[in-house]
Amino acid sequence: MEDHLTWPEFQPPTRLRGTQKSAIRQLFDRAPVGSINLGLGEPDLPTPDVVRRAAARIVLEEQNGYTTHAGLERLRELVARAHPPFVTSPEQVVITAGSQEALYLALMTLVDRGDRVLLPDPGFVAYPTIVRMAGGEPVFYRLPSTNDFAFDSTEFYRHLQDQRIKAVVLISPSNPTGRVLTRSDLAQMAQMLDRLGTWVISDEIYRELYYTPERPASLSELYPRTVVIGGLSKAMSMTGWRLGWLCAPPDVARAALVLHGYVTTCACTISQKAALAAWTEEAEEARRQIRAIFRARRDHLLELISRRLGRRAIVPEGAFYAMLDVRDCGSSAEVAERLLTSGVITVPGSAFGAEAEGFLRLSFCAHEAALDQGVERIARALS
Numbered sequence: 001m002e003d004h005l006t007w008p009e010f011q012p013p014t015r016l017r018g019t020q021k022s023a024i025r026q027l028f029d030r031a032p033v034g035s036i037n038l039g040l041g042e043p044d045l046p047t048p049d050v051v052r053r054a055a056a057r058i059v060l061e062e063q064n065g066y067t068t069h070a071g072l073e074r075l076r077e078l079v080a081r082a083h084p085p086f087v088t089s090p091e092q093v094v095i096t097a098g099s100q101e102a103l104y105l106a107l108m109t110l111v112d113r114g115d116r117v118l119l120p121d122p123g124f125v126a127y128p129t130i131v132r133m134a135g136g137e138p139v140f141y142r143l144p145s146t147n148d149f150a151f152d153s154t155e156f157y158r159h160l161q162d163q164r165i166k167a168v169v170l171i172s173p174s175n176p177t178g179r180v181l182t183r184s185d186l187a188q189m190a191q192m193l194d195r196l197g198t199w200v201i202s203d204e205i206y207r208e209l210y211y212t213p214e215r216p217a218s219l220s221e222l223y224p225r226t227v228v229i230g231g232l233s234k235a236m237s238m239t240g241w242r243l244g245w246l247c248a249p250p251d252v253a254r255a256a257l258v259l260h261g262y263v264t265t266c267a268c269t270i271s272q273k274a275a276l277a278a279w280t281e282e283a284e285e286a287r288r289q290i291r292a293i294f295r296a297r298r299d300h301l302l303e304l305i306s307r308r309l310g311r312r313a314i315v316p317e318g319a320f321y322a323m324l325d326v327r328d329c330g331s332s333a334e335v336a337e338r339l340l341t342s343g344v345i346t347v348p349g350s351a352f353g354a355e356a357e358g359f360l361r362l363s364f365c366a367h368e369a370a371l372d373q374g375v376e377r378i379a380r381a382l383s
Contacts, residue, residue, distance in 0.1 A: 023351035036374035039345035048286035055274035071095025086220035099231035099244035115166035121353035171203035178316020190222040208235030327358030
């Protein structure tokens with residue numbers, strides 16, 4: 001037994017060293033009891049009845065063993081129809097345990113050791129972490145805060161000159177800014193990328209949550225070497241159901257499917273079966289109602305920020321986040337900590353990249369009374 005005293009201390013593998021919980025989760029875990037949560041991007045609305053009724057029936061009446069690794073064929077057919085003309089077959093679709101697994105599969109499938117991956121700044125916190133897990137090197141294209149985080153074609157093109165760029169990630173609507181890439185933006189991207197044949201991962205998890213006159217376009221409509229990430233978590237308030245998908249050209253989809261089989265086997269069978277109801281007319285009406293609720297909350301929060309705080313926020317065109325300008329108050333991390341002690345959870349812009357420093361991401365997933373109380377606490381803390 002004494003020999004055990006000489007055993008070496010556990011060390012995680014190199015690819016995991018330095019990897020920690022995201023800043024979003026760290027702040028949430030340390031929040032005082034009774035805090036107003038303007039941090040997490042999780043809808044507080046119930047999952048639409050049409051999906052819940054389907055799930056209840058499935059649990060009671062059906063046998064729910066494994067599906068094929070790729071997922072129910074009928075569900076893959078419905079996803080494929082939602083992505084024309086890019087997806088022509090359900091064989092190009094892999095149903096995943098949420099869009100986060102789809103993102104992981106995409107990067108692990110496309111990125112080899114030493115490859116560089118071009119990521120948006122600001123962008124979702126998981127992007128650079130998963131790139132490093134895959135052995136790649138994150139490189140960032142700026143979405144300048146000086147232009148309200150809009151796409152900058154010159155900045156994007158400059159980075160594409162790097163021959164080591166293996167893949168590009170984009171997200172529209174954006175987490176954290178809520179900005180949408182216009183069809184003109186995407187056309188410019190496609191023109192630049194077409195000369196190089198670089199792979200693109202298009203994160204479209206917020207695509208159904210938009211406040212523009214039309215549903216945002218997808219780069220996959222203009223550029224074939226695209227892997228689309230999607231799911232029902234945000235637009236259908238189904239975060240805990242863990243139901244997402246990856247759509248890709250056939251060879252990429254096949255490679256991702258092999259990895260998916262070892263990582264997950266298959267997405268939850270009950271969630272897959274219930275998700276079939278998400279393409280009904282009743283579900284489409286629920287989507288419209290959810291968009292209307294979040295649009296009203298967005299407008300309410302922006303009005304509060306202007307009237308009660310006397311500050312400016314970037315107007316989001318989709319998703320459910322607003323970027324609050326606090327550059328005159330110190331670093332975004334310091335301001336977020338100050339607000340945390342005042343009982344309101346926000347996320348510092350620095351968590352999403354250097355370009356968002358000086359901003360806080362505020363989520364309007366909370367109902368309007370909570371937004372009122374949260375902004376009131378922010379006002380007191382910043383005064």
